[in-house]
Amino acid sequence: MSDSDLSSNSAGTESTPPAGEPRSITPGERPAPGTPPDAERLATVFVELSRVIARLRSPDGCPWDRKQTLKSIKPYTLEETYELLEAIDSGETSAIVEELGDVLLQVVLDAQIGADAGEFGLIEVIEQITRKMVRRHPHVFGSEQAENVEDVSRHWHAAKNAEKSERQSIFDGIPAALPQLARAARISKKAARAGYDFPRREMLFDKLQEELRELAVELFDSETVPRVVASIDPAPVPDEAVTDEARKQRIEGELGDVLFVVANIARRWGIDPEEALRSSNRKFEQRVKYIEAALATSGRRLEDVPLAEMEALYQQGKREERSRV
Numbered sequence: 001m002s003d004s005d006l007s008s009n010s011a012g013t014e015s016t017p018p019a020g021e022p023r024s025i026t027p028g029e030r031p032a033p034g035t036p037p038d039a040e041r042l043a044t045v046f047v048e049l050s051r052v053i054a055r056l057r058s059p060d061g062c063p064w065d066r067k068q069t070l071k072s073i074k075p076y077t078l079e080e081t082y083e084l085l086e087a088i089d090s091g092e093t094s095a096i097v098e099e100l101g102d103v104l105l106q107v108v109l110d111a112q113i114g115a116d117a118g119e120f121g122l123i124e125v126i127e128q129i130t131r132k133m134v135r136r137h138p139h140v141f142g143s144e145q146a147e148n149v150e151d152v153s154r155h156w157h158a159a160k161n162a163e164k165s166e167r168q169s170i171f172d173g174i175p176a177a178l179p180q181l182a183r184a185a186r187i188s189k190k191a192a193r194a195g196y197d198f199p200r201r202e203m204l205f206d207k208l209q210e211e212l213r214e215l216a217v218e219l220f221d222s223e224t225v226p227r228v229v230a231s232i233d234p235a236p237v238p239d240e241a242v243t244d245e246a247r248k249q250r251i252e253g254e255l256g257d258v259l260f261v262v263a264n265i266a267r268r269w270g271i272d273p274e275e276a277l278r279s280s281n282r283k284f285e286q287r288v289k290y291i292e293a294a295l296a297t298s299g300r301r302l303e304d305v306p307l308a309e310m311e312a313l314y315q316q317g318k319r320e321e322r323s324r325v
Contacts, residue, residue, distance in 0.1 A: 050122060053108045057116055070113055077106045078177075089282065135159050157193070170194050182274040184263035192267075201268035208261045215254040218247065232307050290317035 036042075056065040080102040087095035111122035136159040139146035146152045170190045174183060191197065198204060213223040220226060242248045266273035288302075291313040295301060302310065 211257045218251045
């Protein structure tokens with residue numbers, strides 16, 4: 001479909017946008033990549049959302065919304081972000097649309113809170129992010145050239161460094177509230193960009209073994225971990241609690257070092273460690289739910305059956321997963 005196939009004004013005449021400017025689409029049309037929403041419809045629905053949020057914050061609005069501050073709303077913003085990630089993982093369009101709406105709600109509500117305090121408003125938020133995206137893409141909106149992703153990254157960080165010239169450390173700007181595994185990857189990436197990184201990524205496995213030996217010293221008083229074959233056959237042995245606080249802190253430190261190296265391995269192979277862990281958590285959860293569902297057919301629960309039966313069902317569910325791939 002060409003640009004001239006679509007009407008773009010209220011008079012019903014055809015028009016083509018200026019060269020380099022993407023045209024908007026009408027409802028129901030499958031858009032070409034990079035096509036923005038219909039401007040008139042977007043303005044209508046976005047203004048309506050803004051009015052709804054403003055009304056909720058008004059003196060005759062909702063008591064809960066009125067009392068919110070930028071600080072009090074933080075947990076909800078984080079929760080909605082994680083729910084969006086889950087929806088994306090599910091692949092269900094309706095769920096993604098709903099959760100994107102919830103995230104957008106948080107942005108508009110935060111901006112309204114800022115406006116009510118006389119500090120900033122939604123227009124400033126939108127204007128600033130628009131200017132930033134244009135400024136950080138000089139290869140699209142300016143005269144710079146970008147032949148590959150590496151060129152894009154170079155332009156992006158050059159623009160970002162120019163904006164953030166007041167920063168004292170390469171780590172300034174990394175959110176402290178990030179999940180720590182994701183933050184580890186961001187920290188090491190920043191250091192690597194400055195040249196502080198192993199010359200070869202394979203070296204990280206030697207570093208991992210070093211950190212595991214140091215952890216073993218704290219756990220077993222030896223660099224060698226006792227060889228115990230993974231099996232469900234032996235009787236359970238209760239875990240011995242670490243009561244010495246100093247030792248507990250040392251173990252925590254060494255375990256943290258192991259996780260930091262694992263995050264580095266993920267980074268060097270282009271894997272998001274947070275996403276990898278999220279995937280493994282989801283996989284394990286689904287397999288245990290399979291066990292629960294299988295036991296429920298006979299009116300039993302996990303607590304009612306021996307480990308051997310649970311493991312057999314776990315492996316059965318695993319085989320069924322693979323057969324569907």
